[in-house]
Amino acid sequence: MASDLEQLCSYVNEKIGYIKKILSIRNLGQDPALKTTLSKIRDEIITVNELLNQFELEIQYQEQTNDSLKELCVSLEEDFKDVEHLREHVPSHLPPVTVAQSSADKPNLDPKEPVEVEEPVLAKRPPKEQRVIKEMPFITIEEFKGVPAYMKSRLTYCQINDVIKEINKAVVSKYKIIHQSKASMSAAKRNLYQRFINEETKDTKGRFFIVEADIKDFTALKADKRFHVILNILRHCQRLSEVRGGGLTRYVIT
The missing domain is CATH 1.10.10.1890 (Ska1 microtubule binding domain-like)
Known part of the structure; x- marks a missing residue:
């Protein structure tokens, strides 16, 4: 990356050097025979201008990418804090998992003891399909x-x-x-x-x-x-x- 930028800077400096040399003889442009030289000046300026426009576009793209990465870092830091909080606050005793059994699976039940009847859990409605x-x-x-x-x-x-x-x-x-x-x-x-x-x-x-x-x-x-x-x-x-x-x-x- 660094070598590419150095080559690019060298190329731009070379173009600027050409322009300075050409401008140093601009006063000779009154001579009709030197119109070709003035034409070269125009072409070199156009080339440098296009190159600077490309620089500007690349810089804007890199700035946009940098902003996106910063937002991503902030989001990841928040997620990390949430995970750390959860890890540090895990309850020492979690409630036991109860498994519902039918009366056929409990042959030794005492008839005098009240039998706990679990309420049926209503099935949740499926969420509405989101329209894209x-x-x-x-x-x-x-x-x-x-x-x-x-x-x-x-x-x-x-x-x-x-x-x-x-x-x-x-x-x-x-x-x-x-x-x-x-x-x-x-x-x-x-x-x-x-x-x-x-x-x-x-x-x-x-x-x-x-x-x-x-x-x-x-x-x-x-x-x-x-x-x-x-x-x-x-x-x-x-x-x-x-x-x-x-x-x-x-x-x-x-």
């Missing part, structure tokens, strides 16, 4: 690199994944209401539920989708130009598709 809400996977570094430059403009890898996180929040919030029992809904949730049902079409049946109103109701995002640029990138990365109709654009999770 489909969420949009985050894009990878490789996918981000494959997005055309004109499409992503100055957007970063982390900015796009932050929007995915908010979209997933809207999807989960919406479909929790749809899956909720109507009897337990407030008046506001009933109105939302009715809107959700009215927005369904035959093309969205059985699929998970949101509209701009859901973004407004459940997230802090703004449906501005930047937001729609990110939606174009998500369509390019096959994270969502659009279903239009009735004056609405439905963003379907793919």
Whole structure:
């Protein structure tokens, strides 16, 4: 890893050295014969700029990974404390396990002694099957690199994944209401539920989708130009598709 970074730094320094040498003769650029030199300057600057962009993406990815590892460490420490607490507080005498026996297994019972009759244990209802809400996977570094430059403009890898996180929040919030029992809904949730049902079409049946109103109701995002640029990138990365109709654009999770 260290040797790779040293080679990379050496490469960048070499490029910067070339640029300094070329800039030292920039005054000669008035000569039409030296236009090729100016063209080389431009190419070298573009190369360095692209390299710095890659550095920035890699640093953001490493920072995100580092944050995730820190959260994992905190969680593991809490689990370890819980286990230690349980280990230190195991009761010295545990209650004995009683085995129910039928009267046929007890031939020597004294008829004068009262017989303890165990109450039947009611079978527990099986838990209701939890409905899985489909969420949009985050894009990878490789996918981000494959997005055309004109499409992503100055957007970063982390900015796009932050929007995915908010979209997933809207999807989960919406479909929790749809899956909720109507009897337990407030008046506001009933109105939302009715809107959700009215927005369904035959093309969205059985699929998970949101509209701009859901973004407004459940997230802090703004449906501005930047937001729609990110939606174009998500369509390019096959994270969502659009279903239009009735004056609405439905963003379907793919």
